[in-house]
Amino acid sequence: MYIQPNLEKRVEYFLDLPQLHMGDSLNIAFTSFKIDEIKATMPVDKNTVQPFGFLHGGASVVLAETLASVGAWLNIDDEDKTAVGIEINANHMRAVKKDNTVQGIARPVHRGRQTQVWKTNIYTMNEKLVCTSRCTLAVVEM
Template sequence: MKERMFLPTFTLEGINAFSKNTMTEHIGIEFTEIGEDFVKATMPVDSRTVQPFRMLHGGASVVLAESLGSVAATMTVDPNEKYCVGLDINANHIKAVKNGIVEGIARPLHVGKKTQVWEIKITNEEKQLVCVSRITMAVIDKK
């Protein structure tokens, strides 16, 4: 079994509590699983996350992707010494979703001392790919 890459001080309860009173909470994102090398979250497809044609808004998918990538990156650094901020994000929207729940999963492509790159795949309830995103994070010293 691989060693977990995330610091054990981070829990689902803590991450979800930290998200209170933020955009993450406002649009219904809930972190659901922390694995050895991944973080998962869900987001409803409802009035908060659809565009005027009643399909999942691409921007909402990007919010889910950025939330997952940012949390995952932060969970790999000592929060007393470092923090992570987004440098760049892109997204390819592949399939429309009109209702239900989407799930995102963030996995690392590169975890370095100064930068990190995460891939986020978002799927619908049938596990079909809806969006694929990549975020580059800067790792910043607090001192």
């Protein structure tokens, strides 16, 4: 049976975390927290482009796994557990030039006690699909 955790309490805890993480390095900014949907934006800038000035596929994967991990963690009703990625794939459909912004939207496919699967789509700000990703996460002790 799925037990919905206290979303507001979990989001407040997450936003108050003192340590920096990879998402901070890429300027990922969370814009929406829901039990079944997490959103964030990421600039296409010097930190996220490949040498030819386009969004690096690895940066898209970082955004996708960050959203999936946070989304999965928000769905765990145990303060001593977290979610870590164990597999991720990504298909890149569109190039995005430097000086733009992309938005990621992650939604759960499966929310189990030991594993979760999340799908993330990344879009341009004009809602054109850039990347689609699926991430499997393990629920582990912290």
